[in-house]
Amino acid sequence: MRELRTDLIIEAVRDLCIEACYVLPNDLCESFCKAKEMEKSPVGQSIFDVMIENADYAKTAGIPACQDTGMAVVFAEIGQDLHIVGCDFEEAINEGVRRGYIEGKLRLSVVRDPLDRVNTNDNTPAILHTRIVPGDKLSITVAPKGFGSENMSAMKMFKPANTAEDVCDFVVECVSKAGSNPCPPVVVGVGLGGTIERAAYCAKHALTREIGSVNPDPMYAELERKTLEKINALGIGPQGLGGTVTALAVHFEQHATHIAGLPCVVNMGCHITRHASVVL
DSSP: OEEEEHHHHHHHHHHHHHHHHHSOOHHHHHHHHHHHHHOOOHHHHHHHHHHHHHHHHHHHHTOOSSSOOOEEEEEEEEETTEEEESSOHHHHHHHHHHHHHHHTTOOOOOBSSTTTOOBOSSOOSOEEEEEEESSSOEEEEEEEEOHHHHTTOEEEEEOTTOOHHHHHHHHHHHHHHHTTTTOSSEEEEEEEEESHHHHHHHHHHHTTSOTTOOOSSHHHHHHHHHHHHHHHTSOOOGGGSOOSOSEEEEEEEEEEEOTTOEEEEEEEEOSOOOOEEEEO
16 A cells, blocks of 8 residues: 655645646636637727736746635545555645645635634635545645635526526526626536535536536537537626626536436636646
8 A cells, every 4th residue: 555645745735726826727828818819809808818918927927816816625536545644634735725825925815714704814724625536646636716706606406307408597697697706707617416515516626627628428518518608698708898708618517416306506717717736
């Protein structure tokens, strides 16, 4: 059985927090360029120019691409043949987040309790999702989530008789109601099935998919295409100032569910939908 020390995990998480906030994923940056070519509004085109410039400058200067450096969401896939030694695993994740946000001079936005609102002053605790998978590796993805877009999340418990068209219309309605609040153009994550918490997980996880990728199920791939087309027909445009590109991508992630239910959760990412990954 392979051993992995938690001091290496701490260092990796620290680096991922900084990287995710400073360096936007290549696929996201490429989508800005493609979207500018699709955008018919001159104002929208100029906004894409600023977004491209901002991403380049943040990477070069070593500063956050957005002042809201978010709440750290961490997806960890732990190989069943891996033995983690040292401190507690969750403690290691939070220590990595703590160091990353403080040493990277990232905004500290987490409060210890939703009602007393006292800042923890180190952006912990993180939101940690773990899965046990085959092998002896540890895969970690850090996805800092800003709350301008997070606050636009929505859920609906559809009836089993509802159709894919009904789901599509709900997603489009969510984006329409959100307007400029999530800093469009958005990336839309949709979780469908499972129980309500599983649907929420799927929606968040869908935001880590590569922009331009399609769901492996042809039915869902078509649903993604159709939903994106309808969203971009809304005319909200870049930063809500009107235009033809309101969303960069729509990603569905589905899960088996109960015969009596059809849970759906929509989770939006702003135009800076950040994530960085490593395998240890």
